[in-house]
Amino acid sequence: MMKAFSFLLLSAVLAHAEIRVMTDFEGGNAEVVTLDQAAGRLRIMPALHEGRGWPCWWSLKLEGVTAGQEITLEVQGQTKPFRPGNVLSASWCQPDQAVMSHDGKTWQQTAKAERTAEKVAVYKVKAEGTSLWLAWGPPFVPTTAEEVLAQVKARLGDEAERFELAKTRGGRPVNGIRIGKVDAPRQAWVNARQHAWEAGGAWVGRGFIEWIASDAAKDFRTRCCVHFIPIMDVDNVTLGAGGKEALPQDHNRDWSDAPNYPEVAAAQKRIAEIQARHGLDVFMDLHNPGASDRTPFFFGPFGFERMTGQQRVNYQRWIELAAASISGPLKVEPKYRFATYVKTDEERGRMSSGWARAHGGEGTISVTLETSWNTPHSTAENYMTVGGQLARALEAYLKELQP
Template identity: 25%
Template sequence: MNGIAIEDDYAGGNIRVIGQASGVVALEQQLRDTSGWWFYWSFAATAAEARAVAFEFANGEVIGPWGPAYSRDGIEWTWLGADASGSSRASFAYAFEAGEKAYFSYCIPYQQHHFETFYARISPHPLVRRKVLAVSERLRALPLLVAGDASAERHILITCRHHACESVSGYVMEGFLEHCLQPPYSLFLTQCKLHYVPFVDLDGAERGDQGKGRAPHDHNRDYTDRPLYRSTAALTAYASALPLEVGIDFHSPYLWGGRNDRPFIVKRRSPMKEEIERFGALLMRATSRSEAAANELRYDGAHDIEAGEDWNQPNDRTCSSFFERRGARLAFSFELPYFGVEGGVVTPDSCRRFGADFAAALEAYMLEGGRHDEDR
C-alpha cells in the first residue's frame, strides 16, 4: 500500500483502513458491537521509505487538542502535538524515517502489560496481595489487588475500565497506590483494606473495543439480578460479601470541551450528595496544594454534574448505584478527562500525581469519618 503498512494486532489496537493513495491514508475507528457512534482508535504504521503521511479519519472528529497519542514502542506514550493535526480534528500528519514504526492512538493507552509492570514494582510489599476476580469470556484472569492489614474491618472498593477505552484511570491508580504504600504506611494499610479492580472489561481493553454502549448493554449497565458478564457477576458477589464503606468507579467522559476537559464527580442524590461534597472539598484542597507546578490536574467541584442534570439521570444498573445499594457511606463515579487543559494536560505522570492527591483526600475523608462515627 504505497510503502505504508497499517496494523492493529496488538493490545488495544483498533482501526479500519479504507484506502491509501499519494501519501494519504483514509481510515476509521472500528465500532464492532458498539450500539452507537464512539471515538476510540489505535494503530501502528510502518513506512518503508522516509516520507510525510497524512492520516484522515472518515467517521467524525476523533483527534484531540494535543494531536494523537504517540509511541515508538507501544509502551511509553506521549502526545504528538497540536501542530500535527492543524485546524482539523479529523486528520493528522507524521513524517516517517525510512523503516520507522510508530504507534498512534486517540488517547494515552493503559493496557494489561502496563499494569503488570506496575504490579511487579509493588508486589514485594508485605501488605499487597493479588487475587483473580474472575476468568473472562475470553479466558483472561481478571486481576484483583487487595492492600492493607488482613484484620482491617473498613473496606474500600475501587473499579476501573467498565468501558474498555477509558484508559486514564490506570495511571491515576498507580499514583494512588504508590502514595498509600510509601512509608509511613497510610490509613489504607493500617485501618482499612483497599480492593482494586483495574479492568472490569479486560477483554474489551485488550481487544481495543470501545466498550461504551456495547450491545445489548455495556458492563456499567450490568448490575442487575442476572448479570450478563462474568466480571460484573463476580464483582457483585465479591462486593456483597464486604461491609463496604466506600465504593468509587473511575471513568472518562466524552471527547473534549466543557467539563469533559476537567476531573469531575457524577453526583448522587441526598444523603449521598452531602458525603460526596465532603470528599470533594478535601480533594479540591489536595489538588490545589501544587499551584506553582507547571502541569497538574486539579479538581474543582464547580465542574461536577448534579443528579438529574444533563445525562446524569437515575439508573439503578450502574456500578455506583450498586455500591450505594450495598450500603456504602460514600459511592460515586469519577470522570477523568482524556486530554485536560493547558496547565493541566493528561500525561502518565500528571495522572499519577493526581492519583496521589486523590489518595490523600480519601484518607482525610476516612479519618474525619472515623472521628465523626466515634463521636455519635
C-alpha cells in the same frame, strides 16, 4: 565504487518501502480508509466491533516508515451504526491531541489536530525510525495492568494480595489486588475501565495504587484495606473495542440482580461481603467524560441536596477534600455533577455507583471520577498525578471518619 552502489541500492529500497498499518496487538484498532504511500498520508476510522459498543478508540502501528519522514494521519468517524440507527459522533474519536510513540512504550502528545469541513481530524507527525505508533490516547492494556500489579505486589510483599476477580465471557482473567489487612477498620473499593475506551481512567488508577503502595502511605495501609481492579472490561480493552453501550449493555449498566458479565457479578459479591463483615466506606469508579469536558469532576448521588445526617456530611467532606487534593495540572471541580442524562431510577440502580450506594451502609460514599481526556494536560504522567492526588484525598477522608 562498491560503497556508492550500496548507497544507491539502499536509497532505492527506502524509496520503494511500503508503509504497513498494523493493529494485530493488544488494544489495536483501525480501519484503513485510504493510504497514499507516496505522500505518507493515511486516513482511518475506528473499526466497528459488532455489539461491542462505541467505535471511538483507535490504536495502530506503522511499519515501513523512514527516519525523518512526515506522516499525515487523518481520522474520521465510523460511518456504520454501532446500534441500529445510531452512528457515533466523530468528536469521540478525534482528540485535540492524539499520542505517538517511537518505541511503543513512551508516549507523547501530537501537535493539535487540524479540523476540516468534512469533520476529519488531521495529525501531522514525524517518524524517528522504521516504526511509529499512533493512538487516540496513551494505551493501557491488560499487559500494562499485569506489570503494575506485579510491581506493587513485589514492593509490598505480604502487605498485598493479588487475586483473580473472575474470568470474562471471553475467558480472560480480570485481575485485582488487595492492599492492607482484610479486617482493617476502613475499607475502600476502586475500579477502572468499565468503559473500555476510557484509557485515562486506568492511568489514574495506576497513579492511585502506586501511591497507596508507596512509603508515604505506610500509616494509611495499617488503617485501611484497598481493593483495586485496574481493568473491568478486559475483553473489549484487549480487542480495542469501545465497550460503551455494548450489547446487551455495557459494564456500567450491568449492576443488576442478574449481571451479564461474570466480573460484575464477582465484584458485587466481594463488595457485599466487605459490607457485611466490616462496612464499605468508599466506592470509586474511574472514567473519562465527553470531549467538551475540560476539567475533571465527580458524579455525586442523586438527591444529594436532600440528604441529611452522616451521609450528607460524608459526601460533602469528600468533595471538599478531593477538590483540595486534586489541584492540578488537571484540577477537579469543587462541586458534584449529577448524571441527569440517565432518566430512570431503574437504570440508575444498575449503574455501579448506584448499586454500591444502595448496598452500602449509612456512612458509605459512592462516587465516579471523570478525568478529562481532551486537554494538553491529558497525558499518562498527568493522569497518574491525578491518581496520586486521589489517593491522598482518600487518606485524609478516612482519617477524619469517626471510629
